[in-house]
Amino acid sequence: MFPLDFPLGILRRRASRRDRVLDPFCGRGTTNFAARLLGLESWGIDSNPVAGAITSAKLVRTTPAAVVQEAKSMIEDYRRPEIPNGEFWSRAYHPDVLRSLCSLRAGLLERRSSMTRRALRAIVLGALHGPLQKTFPSYFSNQCPRTYAPKPAYAIRYWRKHRMMPPNLDVLAIIQRRADRYYNGNLPEGSGDVILGDSRDPAAFAASGPFQWVITSPPYYGLRTYLQDQWLRNWFLGGPDTVDYSTPGQLSHSSAESFADQLRQVWENAAGVCRDGATLVIRFGGISDRNADPREVLAQSLHRTAWRLTRVNNAGHARHGRRQADAFLPVLSRPSTEHDFWACLG
Ligand SMILES: C[S@@+](CC[C@H](N)C(=O)[O-])C[C@H]1O[C@@H](n2cnc3c(N)ncnc32)[C@H](O)[C@@H]1O
Structure with a gap:
């Protein structure tokens, strides 16, 4: 997860009241929850049923x-x-x-x-x-x-x-x-929805838009155990009562080039449902046992898309319990620095 302050700060400072927000790798719905807190409509896409279930609960009203x-x-x-x-x-x-x-x-x-x-x-x-x-x-x-x-x-x-x-x-x-x-709190009404789907597939974007904001964090290159790590939660959602090692709908991490190509497809799909002038903000990092530089992978993924990279900010190192790479530290080695990539459509 990225911290709530990240999408909330951006949207609070820069979004207008009618802007719609999209996260094509919504995970636990941090971007969607930030949008809700500001009364903005938001949509999320994720291929992991656990992510879909958690994000959709961040948009409901009940007691x-x-x-x-x-x-x-x-x-x-x-x-x-x-x-x-x-x-x-x-x-x-x-x-x-x-x-x-x-x-x-x-x-x-x-x-x-x-x-x-x-x-x-x-x-x-x-x-x-x-x-x-x-x-x-x-x-x-x-x-x-x-x-x-x-x-x-x-x-x-x-x-x-x-x-x-x-x-x-x-x-x-x-x-x-x-x-x-x-x-128990008095949250603003949540509007929008979550699509359980593969964001490499344009069909996953069909029901939504047009968006002014895309704020997201794709899987970091090399971190690919989202499904098997959630096998118990997936069982509760109707999955098998044993660990399933298949990875349907997840980005493949076979090489840096193919990873960048798959991300490019997602950014193109997002461009298709965004307004001209929309902003894309991507938080991205990597793990140090992969040779590829995450900055190059991400810049490569934006190359030859309708998005124009405008700036890259250093977002610091993953800190305890706050960033996605932390959970994998004992297994996979150290996380590298994270960066925020800003791009503009058109
Ligand atoms: C880093 S997490 C997103 C975390 C999110 N920013 C948050 O705060 O909870 C990346 C997500 O991408 C999802 N994902 C991976 N490949 C995908 C694909 N092809 N289509 C849609 N979602 C995918 C994973 O299931 C995971 O939930």
Whole structure:
């Protein structure tokens, strides 16, 4: 994620009241949420269903009471849900907690989407795994990372070694606390939508526009585990109960040239739904075990498009927990400096 201040600062200083905003790699919807805070319409595109579900919840209006009531009725109505089995599942979740999660999963898959259900879905996704807490629990799982789901074999070894069993938790209380945090305020009405699609495909842009702003952060060259890292959240959205290593709809990282070509296609697609004079702002970095210079990859991707690169700002190094590269540090080496690329259409 990039920090909320990044898109919010740009839009607050420079956007007009009727401007529309697009993020073709919307991730968790930071750009969309910033637009909403300013009362602007925004659209997001992402090929990862987890990203789509989280972003769409950032555009809804509901109340904590409605979210908790919805959760309660699903847990009561879906009493015999399908429950995955095996050591990973029995060590990841207390049996009662897992049953409630499976009831919520079944209800959310079966009942038609509504604003409240979108909010509930994202709240459960956010609470699905994370660290154990001493006071008020915030996550449903045994000890886990919060940002990515551990691979089952690794997690089982870790829980066995540390003799950790999953706690029995009050699922509704966790939902209530999160709903209070996210839906108690007086947010402006959210308008716009999220498309679950591949932004290399012009069809993903068809329903939206025209836009004055595109503010985005594509996957950094070399970071390509967005889907498998979210396998547990993807299971909750109807996916398999095992890690799926395929990467449908994700940019391919086979070479810097092909990566730049794919980005070029996205910028061209975005240009097709933007007004003349629109602004494109891209935050981009890389990881140091790739030889390619991220600045060159990005400049290359804008070359021969309808966008004119106007400036490049140094956005500093990734700081703890704030930038996308951080989550991968133990696995993939150090992040490089990030840059903000500004371009103008026409
Ligand atoms: C760096 S993240 C975006 C983070 C976002 N700025 C935020 O604050 O949450 C990049 C996103 O691009 C998505 N992505 C990768 N390839 C894509 C493609 N071909 N089409 C659409 N989205 C894609 C990934 O699923 C991921 O969510």
